[in-house]
Amino acid sequence: MEKKNYNIFELMAVVAAREIEDGAFIYIGTGIPMLATSLAQNMHAPNIVPVFEAGGIAPQMPTLPLSVGCSRTTHRTIRTCDMPEIFEMAQLGVAHYAFLGGAQIDKYGNLNATVKGKYNAPEVRWPGSGGANAFGSLCWRTMIIMNHEKRRFVEKVDFITTPGYIDGPGARERAGLPPGTGPYRVFTDKALLDFEEKTKRIRLIGLLPGVSIDNVVESTGFELLIKDGLINVPPPTEEELRILREKVDPYRIVLGRGDQ
């Protein structure tokens, strides 16, 4: 295989950035979502509004933050508020996108960040929701970033921390969640996925460079829908890599972790 001139974090950031349209209001977490948002802002989407959970609205970050509340996230904001206000903006319908991660995801995009195994006798206890449940419930569209592994892409999550389409079409609305919301894209280290309109199930729509359909299917623990006219996601352009490396994360605070 041809030697790649980028690492997996750079690739995932580029793929996610391309899906962010100008003018979008986005909740971002630490890590790849921050790279993606900042890259989009420096390329095709200068008019987005990035917002951090602990209160930073549209900061001009001098360098990448270590957490969603650290001083980098409130550097030169247009307003710094408190957490109720942050979540109330999502409840109000202001927020187009939220980037979320999770330890497990199932075919309806339900996310588990709480517990592996039984709730009362956990095999592994993870930190829990954080802001994820509210963002995934209240933002118009949820973008999910995860490593593509069979143990993470499971038939049914052990615990729904953040509901996706729960158990199928209409389930979110029946549960009482605001209509018209839900997971929109899943970005992994292997593929680009969306949710098929009729069934609300995860569907493969694009392969990252060097990855085959079989690779993706083998790394997925449930029956994967595959879109007709599957695309091969183009690798990062010189320009995308330059901006990522020179402007977004010059000290490789996050990008460096993709080298391992």
Add this chain to the structure above:
Amino acid sequence: MAKPRIEILEEGSGQIFSTITPNEFREHMREKVRNAWQDKRMDIKTAIEQFVHDGDYLTMGGVSFVRLSMAAVHEIIRQKKRNLNLAAGTRTYDFNLLLDAGCVKNIDCGYITGMEVFGIPYVTRKRAEMMITSGEMGISEYDNASMAWRHKAAAMGIPFLPIRNMMGADAFKHSAAKKIRCPFTGEVLVLVPAIYADVCIIHVHRCDIYGNSQIEGALNEDLGKSKSAKKLIITTEKIIDTEEIRLSPDRTLIPCFYVDAVVEIPYGAHPNNMPGMYYVDIDHMNEYMKASRDPSGKAFEQYYEKYIFGVDNFDEYLETIGGKKRIEYLEDLEHLRVRE
């Protein structure tokens, strides 16, 4: 069409750990507020002795690695407070230390044990799993938003708030929330119970001797928390003159009549970030994470011995982490004068 009525559609089975009611809180505040203009300065030892009791419901300010009142956490651990009920929305290092030290009985969970980019400390996670399995620790499940709104509800003087998340999630089943139909719109809403705490501790940038407090950077849930605790301990980087407060009153988050104690502790959030002053001590966090990976727990014990039990106060602690030189480096980091 039939007129919609309030009906309870579904209830979680989680426990409510704070039993203070809005009316009880009103009675408490009626008297407390009379102390608004008392000089409330004291040392951290006295503040914790006087205001934090075994079995209390405790809520703490700051978020993630930002503005955590570490001097107070150390003192709670040294004084061996037990059976605390903890509001655990957005907690990291502060919560982990209290859990490891055996101070925690029950938690309202939003985010626990995680250290964001640093990962999850192994020994702490194992302890949490063991305490959940044995029933030693009670948990009710929420998320950062519902926890923030629970504090906000209390600060509004009401017993609950209706919100539009938590439905469709398994956390709901393990919470004390209730699902209802809205009597105005007919839509499904979740009601989350207010948290009136026994005691709240918040670290701020500056305040006067009465506790009028100003904060820079992200405000997290501190507005709601500060108003809805029976006792409020303010730890502060600096005590300033009330005249300075009056020159920038729009920066004041917490007025003095909510405050019970003012404790001046420079660099009191270390190893966390104090926005505009000093950055996260990444090396210290890595040392903590490394110690947490020793499954025997020995390395962790040494960590606690070195930094908490082996010192008497926060000044001594600051010496162990490298003193003035280290702090200056963290100030340089915050102001981008040096690279991470």
